Amino acid sequence: xxxxxxxxxxxxxxxxxxxxxxxxxxxxxxxxxxxxxxxxxxxxxxxxxxxxxxxxxxxxxxxxxxxxxxxxx
Numbered sequence: 001x002x003x004x005x006x007x008x009x010x011x012x013x014x015x016x017x018x019x020x021x022x023x024x025x026x027x028x029x030x031x032x033x034x035x036x037x038x039x040x041x042x043x044x045x046x047x048x049x050x051x052x053x054x055x056x057x058x059x060x061x062x063x064x065x066x067x068x069x070x071x072x073x
Contacts, residue, residue, distance in 0.1 A: 012051065
């Protein structure tokens with residue numbers, strides 16, 4: 001468990017998958033509005049980018065990024 005790439009991707013997927021799961025659930029609705037879907041894709045993409053950029057910086061707590069993303073849906 002000393003491989004840094006493995007640790008990075010493990011953290012990445014651990015924090016991104018809840019966002020992917022929510023987006024998938026939104027896309028599975030029977031009635032979808034293209035504007036609604038576009039907005040949700042943009043929001044979730046921004047959340048995922050913030051997680052990735054945070055994981056690239058040393059120190060801090062990833063829970064802070066996730067908390068900030070959840071407060072600003």
